[in-house]
Amino acid sequence: MDNDLSVRNLTKKFGDFTAVDNVSFDVPNGSFFSILGPSGCGKTTMLRMVAGFEEPSSGSIEIRGRDMLGVEPNKRPVNLVFQHLALFPMMTVAENIAFGLKRRKMAAGETAKRTETMLERVGLPGYGAKRIDQLSGGQKQRVAIARCLVLEPSVLLLDEPLGALDLKLREQMKVELKKLQAKVGTTFIYITHDQSEALVMSDRVAVMNRGRYEQVGTPQELYNEPATPFVARFVGENNAWAGSVSECDGKEVVIRTDGGFHFRCRAKGALRNGDRADLYLRPEAMRINPRETEGQNVFEVTVKTILFDGANSRLLTVTPDEQELLVTLPQNRKFDHIAPGDGITVGWHPEAGICFAEQEREGA
Amino acid sequence: MKGSRIVFWLFLAPVLVWLLLLIVLPHMDLLIMSFRGENDYGDPVWTLQNYWNFFREPIYWLTFVRTALYSVITTALTLVIGLPVSFHIAKIARHKLQSTLSLLLLLPFWVSELVRIYGWMILLRESGVLNFFMLKLGIIKTPIEMLYNDATMIMGLVYTSMLFMVVPLISVMESLDDSLIEAAYDLGASRLVIWWDIIIPHCKPGISSGCIVVFMLALGNYLTPNLMGGKNSLWFTEQIYNQFIASFNWSQGSAFGFLLLLLSSLIIWVGLKLSRQKLGEVAS
Numbered sequence: 001m002d003n004d005l006s007v008r009n010l011t012k013k014f015g016d017f018t019a020v021d022n023v024s025f026d027v028p029n030g031s032f033f034s035i036l037g038p039s040g041c042g043k044t045t046m047l048r049m050v051a052g053f054e055e056p057s058s059g060s061i062e063i064r065g066r067d068m069l070g071v072e073p074n075k076r077p078v079n080l081v082f083q084h085l086a087l088f089p090m091m092t093v094a095e096n097i098a099f100g101l102k103r104r105k106m107a108a109g110e111t112a113k114r115t116e117t118m119l120e121r122v123g124l125p126g127y128g129a130k131r132i133d134q135l136s137g138g139q140k141q142r143v144a145i146a147r148c149l150v151l152e153p154s155v156l157l158l159d160e161p162l163g164a165l166d167l168k169l170r171e172q173m174k175v176e177l178k179k180l181q182a183k184v185g186t187t188f189i190y191i192t193h194d195q196s197e198a199l200v201m202s203d204r205v206a207v208m209n210r211g212r213y214e215q216v217g218t219p220q221e222l223y224n225e226p227a228t229p230f231v232a233r234f235v236g237e238n239n240a241w242a243g244s245v246s247e248c249d250g251k252e253v254v255i256r257t258d259g260g261f262h263f264r265c266r267a268k269g270a271l272r273n274g275d276r277a278d279l280y281l282r283p284e285a286m287r288i289n290p291r292e293t294e295g296q297n298v299f300e301v302t303v304k305t306i307l308f309d310g311a312n313s314r315l316l317t318v319t320p321d322e323q324e325l326l327v328t329l330p331q332n333r334k335f336d337h338i339a340p341g342d343g344i345t346v347g348w349h350p351e352a353g354i355c356f357a358e359q360e361r362e363g364a
Numbered sequence: 365m366k367g368s369r370i371v372f373w374l375f376l377a378p379v380l381v382w383l384l385l386l387i388v389l390p391h392m393d394l395l396i397m398s399f400r401g402e403n404d405y406g407d408p409v410w411t412l413q414n415y416w417n418f419f420r421e422p423i424y425w426l427t428f429v430r431t432a433l434y435s436v437i438t439t440a441l442t443l444v445i446g447l448p449v450s451f452h453i454a455k456i457a458r459h460k461l462q463s464t465l466s467l468l469l470l471l472p473f474w475v476s477e478l479v480r481i482y483g484w485m486i487l488l489r490e491s492g493v494l495n496f497f498m499l500k501l502g503i504i505k506t507p508i509e510m511l512y513n514d515a516t517m518i519m520g521l522v523y524t525s526m527l528f529m530v531v532p533l534i535s536v537m538e539s540l541d542d543s544l545i546e547a548a549y550d551l552g553a554s555r556l557v558i559w560w561d562i563i564i565p566h567c568k569p570g571i572s573s574g575c576i577v578v579f580m581l582a583l584g585n586y587l588t589p590n591l592m593g594g595k596n597s598l599w600f601t602e603q604i605y606n607q608f609i610a611s612f613n614w615s616q617g618s619a620f621g622f623l624l625l626l627l628s629s630l631i632i633w634v635g636l637k638l639s640r641q642k643l644g645e646v647a648s
Contacts, residue, residue, distance in 0.1 A: 073546070086544050
């Protein structure tokens with residue numbers, strides 16, 4: 001079996017509402033798979049169906065080739081790390097980790113040994129006797145993961161477990177989780193609404209919206225080749241222009257934006273002359289005062305504010321028609337002279353902009 | 365600062381007066397009375413005779429043991445029934461149904477205990493409703509007397525005390541995070557293990573306070589054992605009643621009253637020790 005988890009045509013309805021709509025995907029052995037989507041997109045429902053807490057309305061879930069329909073959560077070879085961790089406050093750290101092993105009627109000596117080994121593996125040796133409320137946020141996180149991993153599940157499910165942590169710790173845990181996954185080799189399925197978590201940790205990411213998968217791919221594919229406007233808006237930052245197609249030759253089109261600019265860019269999907277279209281452009285695709293303008297889209301903007309954020313600094317600029325644009329401001333001291341109110345020239349390569357046929361706007 | 369002090373005492377005063385006049389003073393009087401007796405010449409003297417009588421006469425202490433034992437059984441039964449009931453109300457029922465179910469539990473308490481007990485008697489007696497229908501349906505040939513035995517009495521006590529068990533249980537169960545139950549289920553626990561390892565440890569304070577209230581109510585109940593229990597099921601409160609009203613021996617009656625207070629406190633203390641809890645934790 002190459003896939004730890006295979007989901008086929010999975011649908012879940014609550015009354016008239018379809019939470020998960022005909023989703024199929026495979027998760028290869030030992031990979032880190034993320035499901036990324038805004039809240040209410042159905043990702044938690046999906047995870048709960050894999051864990052066994054919800055029955056699918058239709059479709060199938062297979063774990064290592066075994067059909068999981070009708071199998072109770074306590075009999076499935078998957079374990080779930082809960083959003084708020086759900087550590088048992090009435091037990092010590094060691095008892096929490098040993099809980100699942102005890103349920104398998106493992107001998108006490110072996111249980112204690114495995115518990116201690118697992119604590120070492122998550123970097124908490126000797127913490128067994130502590131109470132749960134004596135642990136810090138990051139330590140609780142690791143205990144919650146250890147409690148599942150000690151059972152050696154085929155698939156470990158994680159339901160936004162970093163959501164409750166503060167930013168610094170979250171950044172640190174992202175790296176730690178990724179390292180831990182590489183070390184233990186268990187298949188991780190991670191759901192989150194935080195695109196940075198999904199991009200940093202995952203081998204593959206599924207972007208989910210309104211109960212459907214918009215796109216499944218590596219983080220790089222999602223970022224560089226979004227398949228739908230939703231993915232373009234949701235993954236990473238993007239500037240968007242509305243306009244209509246004025247010229248089109250196969251892969252490249254020229255868009256006339258509503259503000260009157262003509263931009264040459266790449267087209268996704270079939271576009272014809274006169275079609276309404278949306279153009280998406282990453283802030284870092286734009287060069288400030290470019291030396292070479294040959295073959296590039298060039299236009300003038302006015303700087304409104306400087307959004308300084310270290311390596312992630314950007315300029316908030318406006319075009320003459322009051323359209324706001326984010327432009328990456330490289331911190332190489334070359335642009336220190338730029339001040340709010342300045343006019344700058346911005347240039348970008350036609351390859352960097354992606355254009356989709358206009359769609360009805362959805363909440364992103 | 366000083367003003368707020370005065371206001372504090374002003375508001376506390378009615379409670380203190382209430383406690384002093386209606387609880388402390390009568391109890392002091394009863395306590396003094398319980399140590400009073402008469403010598404051979406009929407003169408009043410201080411004596412421990414009233415307390416000594418309790419231990420010397422088997423009918424007294426056996427009645428107490430019986431009362432305590434049945435109260436423990438009542439408490440245990442109420443707990444066993446109350447746990448799933450409160451779990452259903454707190455966790456499974458949806459919001460709207462939840463308040464309806466709680467109201468249904470409360471509803472019988474709008475009428476007095478006496479009326480409720482008579483209701484049971486109308487249902488259960490030889491010429492009662494239940495017998496009437498069972499005869500009609502041909503389930504039984506001759507009517508059965510279902511009243512005046514220990515089982516019926518315990519059922520009546522459980523019925524009377526159910527609310528006092530379920531209310532504290534619902535409030536602790538509502539504070540239990542659902543994901544703890546799901547996590548245990550996910551980690552391979554069966555339903556029984558989830559109850560034993562997760563729900564009951566979490567509900568310990570509610571269980572203890574419910575049990576204390578139900579135990580005390582059962583132990584001090586007079587109506588239910590008297591009306592439903594019949595001639596052979598003597599309850600300790602009936603002994604006290606007999607001393608005060610039938611024998612007019614107020615000294616003996618108050619001694620029994622204090623013994624009931626002391627012994628029931630002792631039983632609760634032992635219960636708390638066994639479950640490794642402190643009264644303060646339970647009360648909060």
